[in-house]
Amino acid sequence: MKPSIPIVAFTPNLALGRTLELDRQLTPEKLHRVRVTHEAAGGGGVNLARVVTALGGEVIVAGFLAGWNGQKFQQLLSSEGLSGVFQEVEGETRECHILLDGRPHPTEVYESGPTVSTEDWAELLQKLPSGKIVVSGSLPPGITPEAFRTLLREFPSRPVVDTSGPTLVAALEARVALVKANQAELANVMGRDSAGVEEAIELFRQYQTPILLTQGASGAALIDRESYWAKPPEISVRNPVCSGDSLLGAFLWELAQGATSAEALRMGVAAGAENARATECEVTAEGVLELYERTQTGRIN
Secondary structure (H helix, E strand, O other): OOOOEEEEEOOOOOOOEEEEEEEEOOOOOOOOOEEEEEEEEEHHHHHHHEEEEEEEOEEEEEEEEEHHHHHHHHHHHHOOOOOOEEOOOOEEEEEEEEEOOOOOOEEEEOOOOOOOOOHHHHHHHOOOOOOEEEEEOOOOOOHHHHHHHHHOOOOOOOOOOOOHHHHHHHHHHOOOOOOEEEEEHHHHOOOOOOEEEEEEHHHHHOOOOOEEEEEEHEEEEEEEOEEEEEEEOOOOOOOOOHHHHHHHHHHHHHHHOOOOOHHHHHHHHHHHHHOOOOOOOOOHHHHHHHHHHHHHEEEOO
């Protein structure tokens, strides 16, 4: 097994994540009481970092922080044993609220975040340690998709990018190492009502950028010069939020251990399923490995 390198989880728009379990189903214009509240450092890269850490890997969180919420973010991150490198900016780190009311998918309410300049971005790049860079999540105010396309080329190595909309198109145009998208995000950038493996193959042929396509309960597909699918066993879903981040983190961790693309995809899908059957964004190595054994995989011809 080759020595693994650290994963640098770069999240341009970090957040305080608050999960609220409501006493009943969400109804407009009605009072709701919260039974349980959970608060944690949030953002796609942080979710990814938790999974990599749970599997025994080395990961460093990176991003922009502001105000009192930024200080609280660092305290919450440290309380989980995670470390990071950050660039301070003006304003206030955003809050993201996930409302659980017993239905299959939660209601999510996200703030926009503080403004980040290209100069702020350049300063943070200078602080980044060596490792496999993953850019995860939405862009903060101040960074346009056009600027993002240029900034992606300034990383020391081609990053993996997990984003959506025009930002996803910018990543494809920048020829990054890999993009991750779900079916709805893929359909959106292609102007289609729906999208799946065939559309991902079409996009790969256009941009020659590998695509990790997540498909919810159906698993995921890796579209590359050699393409694969993986499907998890049936599980009882409690909270699917963060499952895509979990999938990507486990996929990259497994690749760093010297696994094949098919093995890494299988591990990623197992981690995504493990996250979906938990209330919070979390996995255990034991749970992931148990699901890995029951996850099916095959080659796409």
